[in-house]
Amino acid sequence: MSSSFQELFHFHPGVEMIYIHEGVGRIIIEHRIFEIKPGALLFIKPFQPHYLQMNIGPEQPYVRSLIKYEPHYLSAYLKMFPTICKFHNDLWKDPSILQVQQLPHSAQLERFLKESYERRRSYPLPDRMEGKALFLVSLFHYLQPLWENSEPSKHSSHTFSPVVVQIMNWIDENYFNEFQLESLSQAVHLSPNHVSFLFHKVTGKTITEFLTVRRLKQACLLLKTTTQTVQEIGQQSGWPNFAYFCQVFKKHIGMTPKQYRYQ
CATH class of the missing domain: 2.60.120.280 (Regulatory protein AraC)
Structure with missing residues (x-):
């Protein structure tokens, strides 16, 4: 317990x-x-x-x-x-x-x-x-x-507000690209400040935090299911900068991408 x-x-x-x-x-x-x-x-x-x-x-x-x-x-x-x-x-x-x-x-x-x-x-x-x-x-x-x-x-469950669902769907479809709040805000027809405020109000977390987890999920899946290099996986998951990918991965997962692949 x-x-x-x-x-x-x-x-x-x-x-x-x-x-x-x-x-x-x-x-x-x-x-x-x-x-x-x-x-x-x-x-x-x-x-x-x-x-x-x-x-x-x-x-x-x-x-x-x-x-x-x-x-x-x-x-x-x-x-x-x-x-x-x-x-x-x-x-x-x-x-x-x-x-x-x-x-x-x-x-x-x-x-x-x-x-x-x-x-x-x-x-x-x-x-x-x-x-x-x-x-x-x-x-x-x-x-x-x-x-x-x-x-x-x-009443045991409910979905987020439609706009927050749109934000999450947009991240699912675009996580591998460079993130631009302006592009996201245009997709949901709201100002950038309103998008950030609404997402945080409903979920309690920032868009950046949610995006990071979505990218990490993809990286972990690729590390376990493919033979691609760690650098290639970082790029496909949204981190073209290899050193930064390794830094973020270790911070959140607790080990390097290579250690995660072979654990």
């Missing part, structure tokens, strides 16, 4: 699942906003930019359980369980599936998570990877009927 975190747009090469024990706030996933509270379970897909905003104070703590794993790794263990395997593949690959659920019987899930954690800690070190796989198989077996039979609230 964790009681602290840093607010920022970010992504992960694997799956990230977050269960909210205590705390209220919202999460931005792609172009949607989800309100979250205790009992919420979040499923974040690989390389999916997201931004968690929690209202934290002395009388309002934030406590979560965080689960990270590589989906290809888990898929190997799910081959013997076709129903669970399909459910997991839908969560991971289906763009229309709901990624945030307010689960019923939260006390049961919390007990399951706590008991599983204590059990895995008792395993000898060489067996802990196997124990983690068994935990994940059991977790998805537990979640499948809850997830598939749930009735999500009509």
